[in-house]
Amino acid sequence: MDAAPNPLRRAFFRFAETGAALSALYHRARLLGAEHLPSDGPVLLVGNHGLWGYETPAFFHLIHRATGRYPLGLAERGFFKIPLVRTVLPWLGGVEGTRENALTSLKEGNLVVCYPGGAWETFKKPRHHYVLRWEGTLGFARLAALAGVPIVPFAGFGVDDTFLCPDDERLCVPLAPGEKYRVPLGIGLGPLPLPVKMTFIVGAPLRPPPPDAAESRLKHFRDRVASTVLRLLIRACHA
Template identity: 30%
Template sequence: MQVGNGSCMAEPSLDYLICLTKLFVDWIELENVEDYLNCVAYLLWVFTPLIIVFILPFFFIIFFYLSILFLHVYKRKNELKEAYSNSIWDGARKTLATLWDGHATIWHGYEIHGLEKLPDDGPALIVYYHGALPVDYYYFVSRVILLKGRTIHSVGDHFLFKIPGFKPLLELFNVLHGPKEECVKALRNGHLLAISPGGVREALFSNENYILLWRNRTGFAQVAIDAKVPIIPMFTQNVREGFRSLGCLRFSRWLYERFKIPLVPVYGGFPVKLRTYLGDPIPYEPNVTATELAKKTKHSVQSLIIKNQRIPGNIFWALLERFHTGHKED
């Protein structure tokens, strides 16, 4: 070390940083540096896939906030027009719908089957399976706006309204957090309304077996009965292969059950094939109870899953479906 220091000090023209680098290399020897670099390269190679699958979901969060930023700019630009027009936000809604639909097409080859079962006008209650990150539902709402010119009202969990900055986006797309009377009111006003009875619980703790976690919920059925509207079941193929949640973690389960905090790691963002299927409408029947209607609806959604989804879900096969048009094999 003293020899190295002497040689460095003997060359006053050397930059101080170069001098330190030379001392460091002389100390650990060049072959050790190569070993360290090889080790770092190996660790990066091993952990890169793991890093990617946990980073990709953040890109969707960024996409959300870019949408919100667009709304703020749009609002500032159209402040005067807004005072004279009730439809000023139609442009913003269609612009964001176009962006989300473009992402759906490019990243997932997104398709909707049975769109003709959705009425062109008049109310209906859409009941769907909730993915870990329900990007399929965002895509569905966007495409319905573009193809049918209708904005679906949605029932969202309370925690959505507590996320910083999300309020403008929720208002633009008519997201409700209840109560039941508001849902009935939206339907009686002629709107489409969508709800996932499994909600956040299903998003976090369902898995690649696509188990419906509805418990004994019948509120959605009572809403349909009170509003006298049909129920349209809906399911998106491979939604659990696009994003998955680590709901098997005991601490996350305890945290949600105790405090209703949805703190469960989500990974994915894989460009799997997504196909949304709409089932046959379940018509309103005045003599059917909410419990009976809830069971019938659950059976319809389960039938869509069984018919269209490979169980257990497989990310590799879901990726391959991007390259062929085949559906689930019997």
């Protein structure tokens, strides 16, 4: 995504770029396997999401630095119900995560990032750290099949360790019916994230089944992607 011609939008974009670069530097973030990212053409990146989605700017920065391409991220639909957020997110490459928007983005030749776990992974509790909470979703598998584009799996390690998640119920906030989530705490129990090292690994592309594939084939492909991401997580942990 190029910086927008609107002066305010351009300034905000550059400010965000600087923040992403500083985040990557602060966390000594690395991107391994960048050779699997094509320099052009549509591709769907699928992987695990970190605590509160904090790692995303650093990850996108590393992708741009490695490929010269600005990724588009399929964002939680609920964000686009918030007036200011729905204005700013597209400035930063955020796309409302509908199938139609995703297909359009891929048809336009973009590099699209998808987190199948969505909010379930960003608002995870400590016992779910580095667990793929994909809840049996088939959306990304069906999207790749319909678009006829490969899925490039990736994994991020360190992304669930950037904040502390205390057990004190007084530090929990209700964000979904019946669910309470811990307020993230950083250095000195403040908002500054812990200086943990982040490692991202990109795997080899996986070809999806054909557009008319049966649901059983889509499930098999989904499980293949998930198992690949988990293997990449183990590699990232020891890299």
